[in-house]
Amino acid sequence: MILPLLLLYVVTLVYLSITERFRNFASLIGLQGWLLFGIALIRLHAANPAELLFVSLETLLFKGILVPWLLFAVIRRTRINRVRRSGSSQAGSLVLSVVALAVSASLTYYIADSTVDLVFFGVALYSLLSGLILIVLRQRIFSHMIGFLVIENGVFLFSTAIGVEMPLLINFAILLDILISVLMLGIFFTKIDDKLHADDADSLTNVKD
């Protein structure tokens, strides 16, 4: 049951690399939240019931509902719809994403070891690389936020892979999500819009040598 969810998660990552509209970004992050909820529920079913309840509820409420809601609120507030001002090909981004997928799969195959669930490791690595690609290739701050959330989701996914032995770690990961993502999305982004009127990263170049 977990494998289809993980495959769907990989598909969302590939789709993130080619989509141009921020609404799609927000929807995909929301979908990833629900997928992670499902994965956590299945993966941690053997864990302490209280831990399982905490982790799955946190994942659902936070990653599945709160973060997408905040993302849509930001889109409504800033009225930015597209990744770039003019429409352009996303072929480069797609190629890089596929290369990242190939690198993740190869590395996972190369280090094949029984101590770690390799599928989880591979998908988490691909998630990390996808997030970094989004941050590096896209100009708008909103895309950078999405990149950060994708990295966070990857880390969460990997923590679930070894979380059966250490559920506390998952709580720590969720704590990170709550503290940082809400701060960045809810407070910082609105303040940036108020003070800098910045819809792309080019505007954030005042602090430099």
Place this chain on the structure above:
Amino acid sequence: MIVYLTASILIAAAAFFVRRERQLFLTGVLFYAVQAAFACAILFGGLYDTTSAAWFRFDAPGTLFYVLLCVVSAFAYFHSEAYLRDNDLIQTRAYSALVMLLTTAIAGSYFASNLAVTWIFLEATTLCSAGIIYHRRTAQTLEAAWKYVFVCSTGIAMAYLGILLLAAATDCGSLDYAAVAAAAPHGNALYLKIAFLLIVCGYSCKMELFPLYTVGIDANFAAPSPASALISTGLVNAGFLAIFRVYRLLAETEVFAWARSVLLIVGVLSLMIGALFLRRTNNYKRFLSYSTVENMGIAAIGLGVGGAGVWAAVFHVVCHTLIKSSLFLQMAVVRQVYNGYRINRIGDYIHINRVGAVGLLTGMVILVAFPPSPLFLSELMILRETIVGGRWWLVAGLLLLLCIVIYSFCSRMIRLCYQPNQDELHPSKVDRALSWSALSLLVAAMVLGLWQPDLLREVIDQIALL
């Protein structure tokens, strides 16, 4: 530890709600009294080398850096009182509370005996630092705070992935440093390598090392100068200690030589960036921040060469804490005079504030490692260890980069003191007491250059024991 954390957080929370400046001052006094009492309890009350709440341990590195943190943080806090005199109470109390919380979070990370707990406290430092960086509420400080939160969070997430991988590689079911160190020799070598790489990359944003050093520069630039003194020493030390603890737990593994090579490369790149940007920047605070990158690069090289280099790296970081905090506190006085830090505009400081200028020139001599600087000792030890290891290419590169650093530092500092001033002076009167106070930290560093107490030697010996 729990009592300490609770007391510190409660006092910081009280500082958020004070209604008079006098109350804020008293809250600060109370906070640092708690820090002093805690330090005394560790050193003389039998807490040293014991564990607390299963997640903390009062070991040698934690204690040494905590004592330094108390000193630097107290200096930063009470200098801030003068620095922020013109601010309204709401801003000042938020700033003061955040400085207290940052100090507490850094202390938590020093004493953490668990990889995940270290990580949690380092994450908490990101939140506190972001508030301090945004203190002036301008577009520039907002940009710096945004970059800081964003890059640090991404870095910390990478470090977390590294920690998880380390846990998976060692398969020990606990993230206690001792447990992981015991299990590490049997761990998968490739996992250990990837984990170390991710942790070094992630924590480099805290230690102000290559590759994520840029956020530290921006943070120091945007934060009030006394807070920069804390960020570029106490917080940087937290990053150093986090990396050092992981470095130590790999000491018995087959990947240790590889990990040392990684630190060597990271150190050389940091030193290179620091040396080159010291020439390029036009802002004295960014200038001092690049000097931090350079010095942390030297510390990383010390860890990379190993042997006596490890002792030298720890000693280097300890002394750098005193020197750099002193220079940042002197810069706070410079701002009081010129209302800015532009290198190509401000000058003639020797005639405006002789004590401050002497402090800066002495700081320059000490920071570029001329005797009696303690950094002379540490850099000499690192160079000797490098020569013993037969890495002549590294010796040549280090000497060349250090020459660039010396030239850049001397030319910039002499310029501030002697070039004709082209900016208008700020109407407020110079507070020479602050210059004297900052100078005292420098004197402490010079004393360490001439004489290292046996206790300090023993503590560093314990820390450097791999």
